[in-house]
Amino acid sequence: MRLEHIKMWLLCALCLGVAGTTMAATVPEPEQARIPLAGAGLFGSTLDMPALVYLPTGQGPFPVLIFSHGRAGTAQERHQLQHPLGRSQLEYWLDKGFAVVAAIRPGYGNTGGGDPEYHASHFSLPGQCEGHPDYVTVAAAGSKAVLATIDWVRQQAWAANQPIVLEGQSVGGMLTVAVAATHPSGVIGYINFAGGAGGNPERSPGQSCQPEKLTELYAALGRQTTLPNVWIYAENDQYWGPDEPPAWHQAFAAGGSPTRFVHAPPVADGNGHGLSRHDSSLWAGYLDTFLQSLGAALPARH
Numbered sequence: 001m002r003l004e005h006i007k008m009w010l011l012c013a014l015c016l017g018v019a020g021t022t023m024a025a026t027v028p029e030p031e032q033a034r035i036p037l038a039g040a041g042l043f044g045s046t047l048d049m050p051a052l053v054y055l056p057t058g059q060g061p062f063p064v065l066i067f068s069h070g071r072a073g074t075a076q077e078r079h080q081l082q083h084p085l086g087r088s089q090l091e092y093w094l095d096k097g098f099a100v101v102a103a104i105r106p107g108y109g110n111t112g113g114g115d116p117e118y119h120a121s122h123f124s125l126p127g128q129c130e131g132h133p134d135y136v137t138v139a140a141a142g143s144k145a146v147l148a149t150i151d152w153v154r155q156q157a158w159a160a161n162q163p164i165v166l167e168g169q170s171v172g173g174m175l176t177v178a179v180a181a182t183h184p185s186g187v188i189g190y191i192n193f194a195g196g197a198g199g200n201p202e203r204s205p206g207q208s209c210q211p212e213k214l215t216e217l218y219a220a221l222g223r224q225t226t227l228p229n230v231w232i233y234a235e236n237d238q239y240w241g242p243d244e245p246p247a248w249h250q251a252f253a254a255g256g257s258p259t260r261f262v263h264a265p266p267v268a269d270g271n272g273h274g275l276s277r278h279d280s281s282l283w284a285g286y287l288d289t290f291l292q293s294l295g296a297a298l299p300a301r302h
Contacts (some may be wrong), residue, residue: 070170158261
């Protein structure tokens with residue numbers, strides 16, 4: 001689909017289709033889907049990733065938001081993952097007329113598939129990282145799951161020929177940056193919420209393991225990225241701190257990508273890393289501006 005047609009579609013869908021609706025009082029129950037991921041199962045078999053699919057009201061087909069979740073610090077927490085994104089995000093995107101798809105990648109929930117996103121390092125003592133974190137391998141492994149989700153979405157009747165926006169949180173944000181650098185078909189832009197890897201706020205608050213390696217990774221991805229994007233980090237991100245995210249983005253932006261960095265004010269409860277799960281009043285304005293930059297005229301919020 002040509003860019004000018006995408007922009008016109010978004011204008012019509014968001015202005016006419018959504019403006020006449022009211023804000024959803026409740027989030028609908030998701031449809032349960034299974035997304036095949038070739039080579040991720042036992043002995044290289046295909047692994048089915050469980051995914052939650054939320055459809056807005058209306059006839060469709062709909063533009064689609066694909067959300068990539070983050071990574072909890074312990075295996076137990078990772079295996080307990082059932083709800084990849086927060087209610088405020090769901091309400092925002094459904095009210096904009098987007099379908100929302102959130103797959104649970106290998107290594108999380110009941111998906112199985114080992115732990116392909118392990119970065120091979122840990123904090124043995126406070127502030128002391130041991131090992132050699134391999135963020136490139138993490139990005140490559142997680143990207144396979146996101147790309148499989150994109151391919152699956154493009155085959156669904158309720159998303160036929162419609163634009164796709166990517167959004168990711170934490171490690172999911174980093175994966176979103178990596179996937180966008182591959183120029184996936186149908187994707188028109190992405191949002192990176194607190195993207196990164198290798199953090200441990202208990203052992204090393206505000207400082208990830210060898211953040212300079214993420215700087216190198218983001219610099220390489222920026223040289224390959226042409227999709228519009230916005231990076232959103234709170235100033236009190238307890239995983240990355242206030243200084244590294246701007247440095248990561250500066251390295252990324254040097255490659256010429258059409259990008260914007262947002263350093264959101266500190267979150268009052270101290271959980272700046274979880275900004276995307278907080279009330280939409282803390283981040284919706286940034287997303288509105290981004291969607292407008294894609295050519296979407298947004299309806300007035302009620």
